[in-house]
């Protein structure tokens with residue numbers, strides 16, 4: 001059993017497809033162990049994506065992530081990290097396989113609907129960034 005962090009990004013929240021995205025997770029064996037909707041501050045987004053701070057897209061990434069509310073969740077299940085990434089599809093929606101969340105709901109590599117932890121180690125760090133232990137049930 002693994003846990004992973006999911007973010008439904010501002011583009012998907014603005015499109016009112018939170019429920020449709022969560023349904024993808026629940027219909028594919030993942031369980032929501034924690035969830036909240038929040039507006040990231042610039043400091044939050046810069047800290048969360050600090051690993052990308054030297055990449056050319058960092059400024060646009062932070063601008064986008066603070067452009068509206070997000071929904072953060074802890075998803076739990078067998079192979080949750082890989083399963084979530086499979087359901088999301090490729091980072092660039094133009095390359096995402098048909099039927100994946102990004103193929104169906106994303107517009108561009110920045111407005112790409114969802115984020116998911118890329119490893120079990122990063123999942124633990126990202127979950128701790130957003131949730132206290134008592135909020136994960």
Ligand code: CMP
Pocket residue numbers: 052057061091109110111112114115116
């Ligand atoms: P995410 O999984 O949230 O992790 C970092 C984000 O940076 C990524 O999704 C994309 O939305 C965004 N991004 C923008 N340009 C690029 C790029 N060239 N390569 C990877 N990620 C990018």
